[in-house]
Amino acid sequence: AQTVTQSQPEMSVQEAETVTLSCTYDTSESDYYLFWYKQPPSRQMILVIRQEAYKQQNATENRFSVNFQKAAKSFSLKISDSQLGDAAMYFCAYRRSNTGKLIFGQGTTLQVKP
Amino acid sequence: DSGVTQTPKHLITATGQRVTLRCSPRSGDLSVYWYQQSLDQGLQFLIQYYNGEERAKGNILERFSAQQFPDLHSELNLSSLELGDSALYFCASTTAPGTGELFFGEGSRLTVL
Numbered sequence: 476a477q478t479v480t481q482s483q484p485e486m487s488v489q490e491a492e493t494v495t496l497s498c499t500y501d502t503s504e505s506d507y508y509l510f511w512y513k514q515p516p517s518r519q520m521i522l523v524i525r526q527e528a529y530k531q532q533n534a535t536e537n538r539f540s541v542n543f544q545k546a547a548k549s550f551s552l553k554i555s556d557s558q559l560g561d562a563a564m565y566f567c568a569y570r571r572s573n574t575g576k577l578i579f580g581q582g583t584t585l586q587v588k589p
Numbered sequence: 590d591s592g593v594t595q596t597p598k599h600l601i602t603a604t605g606q607r608v609t610l611r612c613s614p615r616s617g618d619l620s621v622y623w624y625q626q627s628l629d630q631g632l633q634f635l636i637q638y639y640n641g642e643e644r645a646k647g648n649i650l651e652r653f654s655a656q657q658f659p660d661l662h663s664e665l666n667l668s669s670l671e672l673g674d675s676a677l678y679f680c681a682s683t684t685a686p687g688t689g690e691l692f693f694g695e696g697s698r699l700t701v702l
Contacts, residue, residue, distance in 0.1 A: 508689035518677060519591075520693035527689065566632065574685050576622060576645055579632040 477502045479569050481580035488557045489588050495542075496552045496583050498567030504528075508570040509543065509550045510577070515563040523565070526550065554585075562587040592616065595680050595694035603702055607668040610697045614661055614682030620644070621663040622691060623655055626677040638663055670701045 478501045488494035500509070511523040526534045526543050534541050538558075542551045554561055567580040592615035602608055614621050623635040625648075634647035638657035649655075652670075657663040667674060677698050681691035 510690055512693075517695075518698075519695055520679065520681075522690050522692075525690055570689060570691075574620070574639070574644070576634045576637055576647065577624075577632075577681075577691050578634070581631045 477504075477569055477571060477578050479567055479578050479580040481567050481583050483583045484581070485584045485586070487586040487588060488554070490557055490559060492557055493553060493555045494557055494585065496554075496565055496567075496585065498550045498552070498580055500548050500550065500567070500569045502548070502569065502571070504571050507572065509541075510568040510570070511539070511541070511552045512566045512568060512579075513561075513563045514566065514582070515560075520566075524552065557587050559587050559589060561585060591692040591694065593680060593682050593692050593694035595678075595697050597697055598695065599698050599700075601700045601702065602670060604670055604672060606670050606701075607666065608670065608699065610665040610667070610678050610680075610699075612663045612665070612680030612682075612694060614663070614680075615684075615692055618682035618684045618692070619661065620683050620685065621657055621661070622681045622683075623649075623663070623665050624679040624681065626679060626696070627673075627675075632679070635665070667699070670699075672701050675699055675701045 507528045509526045513521045538555045564582045568577045594613040619640045635649040637645040655665045677696045679696045681693045
C-alpha cells in the first residue's frame with residue numbers, strides 16, 4: 476500500500492526567508508502524481524503545486540518549488556520569500572493514477588514570524 | 590472558489606442521531622471523493638464514486654454510507670453518531686483525463702454532542 480510521510484509536524488520561518496517542508500512516500504508504481512496542498516485557518520484545501528512522476532523537471536509556481544527525487548521517493552516543498560499569508564497546514568499527497576484516490580501525509584504546520 | 594459545493598457548512602447534533610452531508614461536484618466532473626479530517630488523524634479517505642458507481646472504499650465505518658445520484662451530486666450519510674465522529678468532512682471532485690489534482694469543497698463541520 477502506498478504511504479506518505481511528513482516527518483515535521485511543525486516548522487517556523489521568518490518572514491521573507493526560505494523554508495523547506497519534507498515529504499517522503501512509498502510506492503511500487505512508476506507513474507503517479509504528487510501534490511502539496513495548503514490548508515489555512517479557513518480549512519479550505521488549496522492546491523499549491525503538482526508534479527507528475529514522469530517529468531524530471533521540478534515543478535515551480537511563483538515562490539513555491541519542489542525538489543522531486545524519484546529514486547529516493549522524496550518530494551520536498553520550498554517556499555521562498557515567505558509571507559505571513561503562507562502560515563497554514565501543508566499536506567503532501569500522492570495519487571497513483573488519474574482515477575485513484577489521494578493519499579495524504581499527516582501535515583506540517585508552518586508558522587511565519589514577522 | 591473550487592466549484593465544489595458542500596452543504597451544510599456546520600452541523601451540530603447529538604449522539605445516536607443521523608445526518609446527511611451533500612456535495613455538488615464541479616460541472617463536468619464524474620468522480621467524487623469523500624474525506625474525513627479529525628483533529629488527530631489528518632485526512633482519511635472514505636469513499637469514491639465515479640459516474641454513479643462506487644469505485645473505491647477506504648476507512649469508512651459501516652454506520653456510514655454514501656451514494657452518487659444521476660445528476661452526479663453525492664450524499665454521505667452518517668448514522669448512530671458517536672462523539673468520535675465529530676470532524677470536518679470534505680468532498681472533492683475531479684475529471685479524467687485531467688491534470689491530476691482533486692478540487693475540494695469547503696467542508697462540512699460536524700459536531701456531535
